[in-house]
Amino acid sequence: MKKNISNYSNILNRLNDIEDLLNIINEQDELIEIENEISKIKNELEELETETLFSGEYDEYDCFLEIHPGAGGTEACDWADMLFRMYTMFCEKNNFKYEIIDKLKGETAGIKSVTLNIKGLHAYGYFKGESGVHRLVRISPFNAAGKRQTSFASVSVIPELNNDINIEIKEEDIRVDVYRSSGCGGQGVNTTDSAVRITHIPTGIVVTCQNERSQLKNKEIALNILKGKLFQIEEQNKKDELNNLKGNNKNIEFGNQIRNYTLEPYSLIKDVRTGYESNNVTKVLNGDIIEFMKAYLRIKR
Secondary structure (H helix, E strand, O other), X not given: OHHHHHHHHHHHHHHHHHHHHHOOOOOHHHHHHHHHHHHHHHHHHHHHHHHHOOOOOOOOOOEEEEEEEOOOOHHHHHHHHHHHHHHHHHHHHOXXXXXXXXXXXXXXXXXXXXXXXXXXXXXXXXXXXXXXXXXXXXXXXXXXXOOEEEEEEEEEEEEOOOOOOOOOOOHHHEEEEEEOOOOOOOOOOOOOOOEEEEEEOOOOXXXXXXXXXXXHHHHHHHHHHHHHHHHHHHHHHHHOOOOXXXXXXXXXXXXXEEEEEEOOOOOEEEEOOOOOEEOOHHHHHOOOOHHHHHHHHHHHO
């Protein structure tokens, strides 16, 4: 809060100085200098405004992000992989650290599922608006006839809860299976039964983790993800919202999407909740999604 107040005061003082200067300047060069300063202030003011948008109780938390393809086989798996690439590139460009907790490759191409642990300032605050169904329209690279194809994938985001959040998970309510990892994780990760799958019997939630060499560490991470999912169910039940544990209860199909990514017959990415859109699809798919996130935060507030 002190930092935000200091930034606000600094901007206000500079604007007052500019107002004084405008009354006395008589050279074009001085006017150009003032215009440049105003441009800087606009950017700083936008950053300050963004800080005020993180008013959610868990916006400061790190988060887990999951991606699952919808119906459509290879095409949908490839779309899920494109989203995975988009989010990891966003993290790399915006000082977020990410770790692949679990990843299952598609049979032909793409991925069947992936779970990321994302860490950074306001990680959950930024990513929470990405929860929902994402729809892609393009000329399919997997269709010999070159026809347009519509694909769907779901994104789910949950906060990585601190130990002070009390969510009880009873031993008798979970089934723990261990198996040999098939993913990345360092030398020797796939030589022992270190991967962990936890099934929460009352809700049917299944969480897997195979990132670490240690079975105990993988179990700890999986339990943390499960804890976050159960916490979301509890919160949503309190609010009596018609959502599922990730923020929506909709099928991964047409009419339920939060964002449309149209590559053919024209180029446009549009968020159906906020109306924010961009026709630079390459830039967006390369991780430039910050404005979509900010638009969601503004409309939620």
